[in-house]
Amino acid sequence: MSKLVTIFGGSGFVGRHIARRMAKAGWRVRVAVRNPNLAMHVKPYGAVGQVEPVFCNIRDDGSVRDVLAGADAVVNCVGILVESGRNGFEAVQAEGPGRIARLAAEAGISRMVQLSAIGADAGSPSAYARSKAAGEAAVLAALPGAMVLRPSVIFGPGDSFFNRFAAMAQFGPVLPITGAGTRFQPVYVDDVAAAAELYLLDGAGGGIYELGGPEVKTFRALMQDMLGVIRKRRWVLALPQPAAQTMAWSFDMLQKLSGGLLVNRMLTRDQLKSLARDNVVAPDARGFADLGISPAAMGAVLPGYLWRFRPDGQYAVLKDAARNLRT
Template sequence: MKLVTIFGGTGFVGRYVARRMAQQGWRVRCASRNPNDAPFVRTYGVVGQVEPVFCNIRDDDSVRMIIQGSDAVVNCVGILAEGGKQTFEALQRDGAGRIARLAAEAGVERLVQISAIGADADSDSEYAQTKAAGEAAVLEAFPSATILRPSIIFGDEDEFFNRFAGMARFSPVLPLVGASTRFQPVYVDDVAAAAEKAVLGQAEAGVYELGGPDVATFRELMQEMLGVIQRRALILNTPMPVAKLMGWTFDLLGKLTFGLLKGPLTLDQVRNLGNDNVVAEDARGLEDLGIRPTALEAILPTYLWRFRPEGQFAESINSAANLRGVDSDKVS
């Protein structure tokens, strides 16, 4: 039985990759800083097939030990905001390069790197810069690697739609930074399917940009989300100069409190939100991998229902109301 090691294998994307590889009959090693918090990955396969293990990708010996015996490696590690030693450079640049270098030394057959569409060495965002630097480090050490660049990822455990749906439950206003910025949301299991294809050798090496079937602005996505959760809120665009000042202030607050207090966004995130996040016209994508992108409207209701005023009973209540309306019409 072949073995795949998934760095970040207990995280949002990694757990979906782990499930798919277990279904393919592979042994799966889910490397994480907190493996004791993720016993759920064991249920993806038979007893002993999927194991959460400790690994610190900032350390050569830790990564080398975890990679040992692997036929394939998938790196899903990434962060949206820094904290302590978990910096963009340490994880997205140096960590990615370290995994690729040690995978090559260990004779690993295939390597998959989960990056991001926004990866850009010339960006004013450190997140985007380090994503690009990580890709370069991976290709230098492991030229035959497959690099996947998803747009914003949605799914049950996402930190995007869930976050704003939670805000809409308590606030009549949704403040957005970059309301006109365009996104191409991609379903998390479609990203996992792309990684699965690469691990199985069913994809040519190189870079793929992954996006769903629809492109929409941040404002349009929030309008769709509000429709799904059956709530109303005023969508208010925050001017970029104001947003940058807010991000800078929140960053300063975090530094002064040594990370104890964190704001809702960082200056780096504000910079990222000023750029479109869509698949380039000449890029290879999901279709090139034989994967049909999943529509946002098909998935959002399956996990955002809990933010509706009546929760899981919303549909039955609406159906009953409609039925009463029909009956009233017949009587009149």
């Protein structure tokens, strides 16, 4: 019988790419999510019955234990950018990974991939970064041979980075950002999935790997690149820190006063703390080179999914070609 991998958050942005790769490698894939009915898009990744969404709540031991039953390996892609209700950073990104790793060890599973983030630091002023570091530590304590992946900002079809700002650029002549000088090293989502697959198929050792693409650019430069791809002229406005702090505080208070009904997905005070630090691979960190993977450049990928934000959408290239024929 083929091997089985349980992927927590396997229907999400990164998780579904790992699920697709593992299905193509011949593994059975169990996609553990809070709502299996919303994860049916993963089923066509393999043959009938090869990829199955199942219910799981990573805050509950029994739920996690059930979806680990019979698995040969485990991947955890569950993460949040904003706290909401019981889904806080500590519960989801610190306790959750620790619970998965502990129960995996009890079940005799030795191989686990934990998706973390560059900037994970127990001493960070950001609660997000501290919880990521706590999750890493808990995983490695239970499963010393686990692989921890720390990507920079991840891009690809369906991302919440370039797609978000490209959508914002559709309205008005100004694109406001905060942390304009912060440096990022964007990484293609399928390259992150390839790193996880390599480890799961016994092609790489465990430990911490920091993953970044071939380009390091400031936040402002990334927005200018994105605007070039979607063919929009916008003024990239760097918000002064006091203004950004006031906005973040206001959005956070609105979420609090609404009792969590309105979730702050715009800008939080914790995100401002994260933006104060560069998000690039450390010089002494292990990364793609150690895995034998050549990461894709943004220019080779962004036009393939940001075209829908162009004034002429999918017809922009055809119009260019017609214009060249006339000249």
